Amino acid sequence: MIEATGLTKVYGAYRALDRVSFEVRKGEVVGFLGPNGAGKSTTMRILTCYNSASGGSAKVHGYDVFDEPLAVREKIGYLPQRAQMYGEMSVKEYLRFVADVRGIDDASFNKRMRNIVEVCGLGTVLGKDIRQLSHGYRQRVGLGQALIHNPPILILDEPTSDLDPNEKAEVLEYIKEIGKDRTVILSTHNLGEVEESCARAIIISKGRVVADGAIDEVRARGGRVRYQLLVDEKAALRGTAPSNEEVSAALGAIAGVLSVKELPTDDRAHGFTLLGNKSTDLRGEIFKLCVEKGWLLLEMRRDIQKLEDVFKSLTKGDEAADRLRTAAPADEDDEPADEDEDDDVEDEAGEDASDDDDASDDKADSKDED
Amino acid sequence: MSTTLNIAKREFRSYFDSPVAYVVICLSLFGLGGVFFNYNGGFWQANRASLEQLFVQIPRALSWIVIPVVTMRLIAEEKRSGTLEMLITLPVKDSEVILGKFLGAWGLVLVLLGATIVYPALMFGAPWNLGALDSGPVAAGYLGLALYSAAAVAIGLFISALTESQIIAFFVTFVVLFFLHVLGAGAVLSMLPQRAEYVLTFISFDSRLASFMRGLVNTRDVVYFLSITFGSLIGAFWALERRKWN
Ligand SMILES: Nc1ncnc2c1ncn2[C@@H]1O[C@H](COP(=O)(O)OP(=O)(O)OP(=O)(O)O)[C@@H](O)[C@H]1O
Ligand SMILES: [Mg+2]
Numbered sequence: 001m002i003e004a005t006g007l008t009k010v011y012g013a014y015r016a017l018d019r020v021s022f023e024v025r026k027g028e029v030v031g032f033l034g035p036n037g038a039g040k041s042t043t044m045r046i047l048t049c050y051n052s053a054s055g056g057s058a059k060v061h062g063y064d065v066f067d068e069p070l071a072v073r074e075k076i077g078y079l080p081q082r083a084q085m086y087g088e089m090s091v092k093e094y095l096r097f098v099a100d101v102r103g104i105d106d107a108s109f110n111k112r113m114r115n116i117v118e119v120c121g122l123g124t125v126l127g128k129d130i131r132q133l134s135h136g137y138r139q140r141v142g143l144g145q146a147l148i149h150n151p152p153i154l155i156l157d158e159p160t161s162d163l164d165p166n167e168k169a170e171v172l173e174y175i176k177e178i179g180k181d182r183t184v185i186l187s188t189h190n191l192g193e194v195e196e197s198c199a200r201a202i203i204i205s206k207g208r209v210v211a212d213g214a215i216d217e218v219r220a221r222g223g224r225v226r227y228q229l230l231v232d233e234k235a236a237l238r239g240t241a242p243s244n245e246e247v248s249a250a251l252g253a254i255a256g257v258l259s260v261k262e263l264p265t266d267d268r269a270h271g272f273t274l275l276g277n278k279s280t281d282l283r284g285e286i287f288k289l290c291v292e293k294g295w296l297l298l299e300m301r302r303d304i305q306k307l308e309d310v311f312k313s314l315t316k317g318d319e320a321a322d323r324l325r326t327a328a329p330a331d332e333d334d335e336p337a338d339e340d341e342d343d344d345v346e347d348e349a350g351e352d353a354s355d356d357d358d359a360s361d362d363k364a365d366s367k368d369e370d
Numbered sequence: 371m372s373t374t375l376n377i378a379k380r381e382f383r384s385y386f387d388s389p390v391a392y393v394v395i396c397l398s399l400f401g402l403g404g405v406f407f408n409y410n411g412g413f414w415q416a417n418r419a420s421l422e423q424l425f426v427q428i429p430r431a432l433s434w435i436v437i438p439v440v441t442m443r444l445i446a447e448e449k450r451s452g453t454l455e456m457l458i459t460l461p462v463k464d465s466e467v468i469l470g471k472f473l474g475a476w477g478l479v480l481v482l483l484g485a486t487i488v489y490p491a492l493m494f495g496a497p498w499n500l501g502a503l504d505s506g507p508v509a510a511g512y513l514g515l516a517l518y519s520a521a522a523v524a525i526g527l528f529i530s531a532l533t534e535s536q537i538i539a540f541f542v543t544f545v546v547l548f549f550l551h552v553l554g555a556g557a558v559l560s561m562l563p564q565r566a567e568y569v570l571t572f573i574s575f576d577s578r579l580a581s582f583m584r585g586l587v588n589t590r591d592v593v594y595f596l597s598i599t600f601g602s603l604i605g606a607f608w609a610l611e612r613r614k615w616n
Contacts, residue, residue: 011616045455050455050459070462073460073461073462074461080452080456080459083452084451084453086384086453087451088388089380097380098460101373101376101460101462102460102461103373142456
């Protein structure tokens with residue numbers, strides 16, 4: 001249904017997309033994820049034939065986006081990011097305009113309208129000028145506009161970003177519903193939403209696809225599991241109730257725990273998130289620890305890692321690198337130095353194994369240099 | 371075709387959703403009336419019942435106010451506000467967008483031109499009954515005005531497609547149209563060598579319009595205005611396509 005092959009987009013000297021390839025099959029609802037500036041909107045604009053790729057090709061519903069833009073656009077409903085519509089038109093007029101351009105006759109327009117008004121919750125604003133609407137309502141109109149011709153493919157750029165929670169849930173529910181016999185690709189920063197409504201996720205970062213697969217697969221990529229627990233802060237089986245630091249330290253000391261993070265809780269319990277490897281189950285160890293210390297374990301849960309964690313681990317490095325680069329734009333002098341340091345670290349690591357003395361010399365040397 | 375008309379219709383209507391259209395139409399009609407009847411002694415001083423003054427003043431009023439105002443937002447504002455993305459990702463060709471916008475804006479100018487017929491109607495019919503009107507020059511004059519305004523609107527559209535700022539589009543259009551008028555003025559021409567004079571007369575709006583006012587419809591003048599119109603539309607189309615590659 002959607003097939004992107006080696007899409008590349010270059011803005012001046014900047015590579016916004018770098019050989020992005022993916023495929024979305026009929027009936028799939030795919031979440032398109034990535035940090036700000038990753039290239040999500042750029043990809044969608046290429047798929048909707050608004051922009052042209054600098055390299056690579058894409059097919060939508062069997063039509064090439066470059067050769068047959070009109071055929072492609074007829075098959076898709078597109079909601080651009082922060083969709084802007086003619087403010088001086090009323091909602092009804094605008095939808096009518098879109099329907100006219102799409103060549104929809106009155107009878108089917110009226111039928112579709114009923115459906116759209118219900119799904120997008122537009123009943124109360126049909127007669128209002130678009131410029132008078134709140135952002136959320138504009139977003140709803142944008143969504144309605146994308147659905148008006150009952151398209152087999154939907155391309156939605158952050159469709160829920162300005163919606164209130166009720167409407168968000170409703171729209172996601174609807175997307176899931178229509179996604180059964182349609183193809184949907186939606187971008188969002190809200191990973192919870194993706195887990196809820198998409199069967200598959202594509203994560204891109206800095207213009208490259210870094211993960212692509214069923215949500216569970218992507219989630220499993222991290223190879224980690226998380227444990228969430230609550231320990232009573234006011235009472236204990238024996239002795240006094242433990243302090244936060246005490247619990248945290250003891251949990252961190254369990255073999256196999258990779259990290260301990262405190263959770264925000266009320267003042268009755270200490271909450272923690274632990275990260276462990278998927279291959280080992282730490283629940284027994286944690287329980288034993290609590291029994292030994294006499295702490296009251298109120299709650300313990302073992303989850304497969306959240307999509308959010310995978311997202312972070314896949315994209316965070318890039319982002320940090322980006323930040324450094326923009327924070328000090330004129331650091332051409334520094335960069336070679338940075339690279340040297342990196343080399344040193346690698347050298348040390350290599351030499352550590354073979355010869356300890358040399359390695360410490362190296363360390364001293366590099367400190368002197370600094 | 372129907373796509374083009376839909377876009378044109380929306381564009382045309384949108385002028386009436388804001389005060390712009392009304393203000394521009396009223397101001398220019400009153401202004402034109404004032405100039406026509408009073409400027410340089412005006413109509414009443416001319417010895418014959420002629421619309422020549424009217425035909426000299428209308429294109430200036432159009433070029434120096436109406437057309438820059440009407441065309442400045444056509445593409446520039448859509449680009450700035452982001453509505454362009456919604457429009458273009460509908461199943462429309464870029465050429466249909468350009469043509470639709472052109473027709474919408476030109477339509478408004480034609481309505482305004484149509485409204486100026488009030489003046490000859492008042493003079494030669496009720497209430498002043500100045501006598502029989504030589505209808506040939508009037509018809510030719512209006513044909514010339516229609517062709518000229520197509521060219522001027524297309525130029526404005528092209529300029530609007532080059533920028534994201536309505537204000538810039540307004541001023542650049544104003545300047546370009548201003549020069550296209552004054553280039554042919556006698557004062558300018560007398561300062562220049564023969565060959566330059568010939569070139570300037572060739573591209574000047576005013577000298578092209580002059581023969582229409584005398585009731586002459588020259589193929590060369592018609593072709594001149596049509597070529598400017600098509601050339602500018604193609605320019606605007608190219609400017610719109612440019613977004614894909616930048
Ligand atoms: N017209 C343009 N000219 C130059 N650079 C651009 C242009 N459009 C986008 N970019 C750059 O391309 C990169 C990708 O942008 P894009 O809008 O696709 O990101 P995104 O993934 O949609 O981000 P967000 O989550 O913030 O919406 C960004 O670094 C952006 O600065
Ligand atoms: Mg985006």
